[in-house]
Amino acid sequence: MSKEPVNKSAKAAGTQEGAKPAQKTGKTRDDRLKSALKANMAKRKSQARARSVVNDQEN
Template identity: 70%
Template structure:
């Protein structure tokens, strides 16, 4: 049901954003990806450091 004076677009096509808005969307997407990547790399580094230097709590000293 189309309302008079309502712009329509063909089915399956997206409305295009102006370049500024598209750039902002891209920047936000890249920012989120960078943040997730950094968090993943920090977690990997923590895991690797724990593998090299396991906690010695609860183990007797052999010193």
């Protein structure tokens, strides 16, 4: 019987702790995706500028 209260408290603690890290993980994941998207857009913009300079020099 001593195992049952431990399991119940572990489930309750897991539920409470499980929800909080999931929210933190979600925010950090969103932050990572946002910064990766921003970096990717900057890279593509730089590449587009480089291509337009090369095309202008050829014409």
